[in-house]
Amino acid sequence: MKLQYIFGxxxxxxxxxxxxxxxxxxxxxxxxxxYCECGKTNQLVIERREYVPTAxxxxxxxxxxxxxxxxxxxxxxxxxxxxxxxxLGQIIDFIKENYPQYKISLLTNxxxxxxxxxxxxxxxxxxxxxxxxxxxxxxxxxxxxxISGVRAAEIVKGLESxxxxxxxxxxxxxxxxxxxxxxxxxxxxxxxxxxxxxxDKIQLNxxxxxxxxxxxxxxxxxxxxxxxxxxxxxxxxxx
Numbered sequence: 001m002k003l004q005y006i007f008g009x010x011x012x013x014x015x016x017x018x019x020x021x022x023x024x025x026x027x028x029x030x031x032x033x034x035y036c037e038c039g040k041t042n043q044l045v046i047e048r049r050e051y052v053p054t055a056x057x058x059x060x061x062x063x064x065x066x067x068x069x070x071x072x073x074x075x076x077x078x079x080x081x082x083x084x085x086x087x088l089g090q091i092i093d094f095i096k097e098n099y100p101q102y103k104i105s106l107l108t109n110x111x112x113x114x115x116x117x118x119x120x121x122x123x124x125x126x127x128x129x130x131x132x133x134x135x136x137x138x139x140x141x142x143x144x145x146x147i148s149g150v151r152a153a154e155i156v157k158g159l160e161s162x163x164x165x166x167x168x169x170x171x172x173x174x175x176x177x178x179x180x181x182x183x184x185x186x187x188x189x190x191x192x193x194x195x196x197x198x199x200d201k202i203q204l205n206x207x208x209x210x211x212x213x214x215x216x217x218x219x220x221x222x223x224x225x226x227x228x229x230x231x232x233x234x235x236x237x238x239x
Contacts, residue, residue, distance in 0.1 A: 005057045009071050016072030024051050024080030030111040032145040035211035038079045044147045054087030058094045065099045076106045083112035089121030111150050113158030127169045134181050135189035159197045172199035176206050176219050187230055205238045
């Protein structure tokens, strides 16, 4: 069948066999991260709205899932930020009501959690993988290049609020860029933020495929191991 809003299933390094759900037009995001493998953000936005028709997404999912495919996760992901879609909660409710046998995950840049109602919409997910690439504002701006008004401090607060009301698994991803967010001062800030957010797992990631900016290098595996040791327990290096 021809698919417009779902893709895969693909073999994920972290999620096994994952069926992607893409709710956002290509490169529509609240960040313009220097390492993004999809390239530069061409629509830098923070407004939540129905970017694609919610009813069409649920109809496509319904048609696909009726055959009961063998999938580990249904994953909200793609080439933009999924939480920008105002119908996200409605789509989650549809899957939970009609196909409760499937686990649902969300890959997110964490920028929308400070907005009212977003956390409530995602509370029934099985797994959320939010990112936090910097705690200091200057490094956050250098790596993530956010739309005006998005601040690292508010993202950390949003993740704290998410953890306080979310009963599922929370795996926090940190993308390490050598010479940018791997120095002692930033790692100390990460450590304090992690104590506040209390994720179930911390995943350290680094460049695997060419990013938006060609100056972004991969991290030497030994350096990732040292960072993991410094940050504490429940650290996983994604390779």
